[in-house]
Amino acid sequence: xxxxxxxxDYSKTTTLKVKFMTNIKDLAKMANVSVSTVSRVLNNHPYxxxxxxxxxxxxxxxxxxxxxxxxxxxxxxxxxxxxxxxxFTDLPYFGQLLKGIANQALxxxxxLIIFQTNYIExxxxxxxxxxxxxxxxxxxxCSRTCNLxxxxxxxxxxxxxxxxxxxxxxxxxxxxxxxxxxxxxxxxLYEKGHRRIGYTLGRKTGTNSHERQSAYADFIKKYxxxxxxxxxxxxxxxxxxxxxxxxxxxxxxDPPSALxxxxxxxxxxxxxxxxxxxxxxxDELALIGFDNQPIAKMLGITTIEIPIEEIxxxxxxxxxxxxxxxxxMEAKLIERGTV
Amino acid sequence: xxxxxxxxDYSKTTTLKVKFMTNIKDLAKMANVSVSTVSRVLNNHPYxxxxxxxxxxxxxxxxxxxxxxxxxxxxxxxxxxxxxxxxFTDLPYFGQLLKGIANQALxxxxxLIIFQTNYIExxxxxxxxxxxxxxxxxxxxCSRTCNLxxxxxxxxxxxxxxxxxxxxxxxxxxxxxxxxxxxxxxxxLYEKGHRRIGYTLGRKTGTNSHERQSAYADFIKKYxxxxxxxxxxxxxxxxxxxxxxxxxxxxxxDPPSALxxxxxxxxxxxxxxxxxxxxxxxDELALIGFDNQPIAKMLGITTIEIPIEEIxxxxxxxxxxxxxxxxxMEAKLIERGTV
DNA sequence: GTAAATGATGAAACGCGTTTCATGTCAAAC
DNA sequence: GTTTGACATGAAACGCGTTTCATCATTTAC
Numbered sequence: 001x002x003x004x005x006x007x008x009d010y011s012k013t014t015t016l017k018v019k020f021m022t023n024i025k026d027l028a029k030m031a032n033v034s035v036s037t038v039s040r041v042l043n044n045h046p047y048x049x050x051x052x053x054x055x056x057x058x059x060x061x062x063x064x065x066x067x068x069x070x071x072x073x074x075x076x077x078x079x080x081x082x083x084x085x086x087x088f089t090d091l092p093y094f095g096q097l098l099k100g101i102a103n104q105a106l107x108x109x110x111x112l113i114i115f116q117t118n119y120i121e122x123x124x125x126x127x128x129x130x131x132x133x134x135x136x137x138x139x140x141x142c143s144r145t146c147n148l149x150x151x152x153x154x155x156x157x158x159x160x161x162x163x164x165x166x167x168x169x170x171x172x173x174x175x176x177x178x179x180x181x182x183x184x185x186x187x188x189l190y191e192k193g194h195r196r197i198g199y200t201l202g203r204k205t206g207t208n209s210h211e212r213q214s215a216y217a218d219f220i221k222k223y224x225x226x227x228x229x230x231x232x233x234x235x236x237x238x239x240x241x242x243x244x245x246x247x248x249x250x251x252x253x254d255p256p257s258a259l260x261x262x263x264x265x266x267x268x269x270x271x272x273x274x275x276x277x278x279x280x281x282x283d284e285l286a287l288i289g290f291d292n293q294p295i296a297k298m299l300g301i302t303t304i305e306i307p308i309e310e311i312x313x314x315x316x317x318x319x320x321x322x323x324x325x326x327x328x329m330e331a332k333l334i335e336r337g338t339v
Numbered sequence: 340x341x342x343x344x345x346x347x348d349y350s351k352t353t354t355l356k357v358k359f360m361t362n363i364k365d366l367a368k369m370a371n372v373s374v375s376t377v378s379r380v381l382n383n384h385p386y387x388x389x390x391x392x393x394x395x396x397x398x399x400x401x402x403x404x405x406x407x408x409x410x411x412x413x414x415x416x417x418x419x420x421x422x423x424x425x426x427f428t429d430l431p432y433f434g435q436l437l438k439g440i441a442n443q444a445l446x447x448x449x450x451l452i453i454f455q456t457n458y459i460e461x462x463x464x465x466x467x468x469x470x471x472x473x474x475x476x477x478x479x480x481c482s483r484t485c486n487l488x489x490x491x492x493x494x495x496x497x498x499x500x501x502x503x504x505x506x507x508x509x510x511x512x513x514x515x516x517x518x519x520x521x522x523x524x525x526x527x528l529y530e531k532g533h534r535r536i537g538y539t540l541g542r543k544t545g546t547n548s549h550e551r552q553s554a555y556a557d558f559i560k561k562y563x564x565x566x567x568x569x570x571x572x573x574x575x576x577x578x579x580x581x582x583x584x585x586x587x588x589x590x591x592x593d594p595p596s597a598l599x600x601x602x603x604x605x606x607x608x609x610x611x612x613x614x615x616x617x618x619x620x621x622d623e624l625a626l627i628g629f630d631n632q633p634i635a636k637m638l639g640i641t642t643i644e645i646p647i648e649e650i651x652x653x654x655x656x657x658x659x660x661x662x663x664x665x666x667x668m669e670a671k672l673i674e675r676g677t678v
Numbered sequence: 679g680t681a682a683a684t685g686a687t688g689a690a691a692c693g694c695g696t697t698t699c700a701t702g703t704c705a706a707a708c
Numbered sequence: 709g710t711t712t713g714a715c716a717t718g719a720a721a722c723g724c725g726t727t728t729c730a731t732c733a734t735t736t737a738c
Contacts, residue, residue: 028718033717033718034718034719035719036717036719037716037717037718040717046716047714047716048716048717049715049716052716071723074723074724074725075723076723077723
């Protein structure tokens, strides 16, 4: 039930307020100096006599002055704002990534503006537009659905940083080599005797998914394993998707004996549902998750650790740096009980 | 291991670019109209002859024109930006809240600017400053550590919305009645025969924690139960804090038989650790979580459902509305297997 | 046929800082 | 005693749209 009480009308206050806003010109008058001098004081520039500086400072205090930051932005052509494009804010992976970015932003006195896209291309475009419009100084794209070429068109308006492996471009990026990582995990399962290996993905498209797919393709070619398209299960993002994964496996005549899972969340969902269905892990079904989230530790899920916060940190630093760099982060297999 | 390759220098490009930026004045010249007319076209105002409109539109296309949004902001005194203050971005609760806010922001053509505070007061102050500086039109404070009086000082600069019960003020808010909810849960446990009931909190301070505390105090008074300060365990935010909770309970001579837990995450951590320690749930320890997250469903945790996304939605709507309202959301006990 | 309403359009003011440039002062340098 | 460099300061240009106001052209109304 919702209880609603209307208590006040805000608008009246606003109209009045406007007149009372002091600007730099008023300050100049009050302190008997020029606006230039006020600006110098405001920005801590040298060449202001202590006497005048104090006068300005006093005027500022007296009238509760506050810079209109929009004027500053217009004037400077910079906003100290970095855009962050990410599909969802409620997936732990992106939550942590954002945390890593946010902590650095704080340290460098930048603010973040969030574009939650739900993987809708037009929203990514909006973010790019804002770069062009100079509302943000640079843009971090944590995951995208739009074309790489499109992004490149906007490169001249400010740094754009990606979280995926990009070749031969002027784009900065921090990423893990998902091909290599996935291959390592597959090899590990092979060594452990698995020959029917499946995997789950979030979405079919996207660089990281493609890398995983091509690693898998190379893997089955390498060991001359049969290619079973059923073994690829997409649309797995959340904990609750785990049940569905197990169900679709159960429906197979020749189900996989091991699964490489999108994230630890999904892996946890699988573990839980298997417990429910009395499917023994790892004997009947082996699992490797991704990210090494707390939940993986809790449930003893073998996983691939990805330094998400570190990546976030790196992404941010690239966003505010002129130099374009490409940074690869190392992922690490953490053996626990699900293989 | 990190591989870094410096590929290019961005700065050269920027300096050049500036000269090539077209502005509204240029457009006016190109289309042979006044800047006012260009502005009218840009903003879809009436009273422009189709002929001129087309001329302007063509000029826009021809020179790849893009508004300098900072100039717009300065001129209009609005930014279509809403600030969101939240302590952490990587807690599911806040992730979901943000999702609810973000979805509405999108729908109303607003962007969000995130202030991750880690509960550091100065960062909350920064957000308030940005309201004063007009960088944001309004501010949503999901959780705060600063004084309410401080917030009120900034109220004249724009709407501020809180996510807690506030009395007798000009502050808008959407919240759940944590006192009532907590009491309901306590009563429920009492009915089920529990007399030694403890609870965990994130932090000791904060309105919501206080409400829970005072509900608890009233509860034990009502039933004349002993007041055992050990039964209150603070600092519980994450999954992994669950283990510590169980450990501290195990160390008690007279441990609680039931626990009201901060969040489903923490409850899940407790469940996992209890499984580990072979503590039977609910027989040896009953649990009620909060939020009704997927993990609670997965693990069969009895919990209090809180419509987080709904709250987020409401918070946003309040943020962009002139009217100041106070909206209470209903929480619901969901019985599962941990009581 | 004239008054009134409506449509169109541009000049100029406004929002508000930052930064460059020209000018002036004063002390150290030779 | 004059040159030079460092220190100080203000006027003005600049960044770029939005909006008001005045003006003029058409319609519509009666």
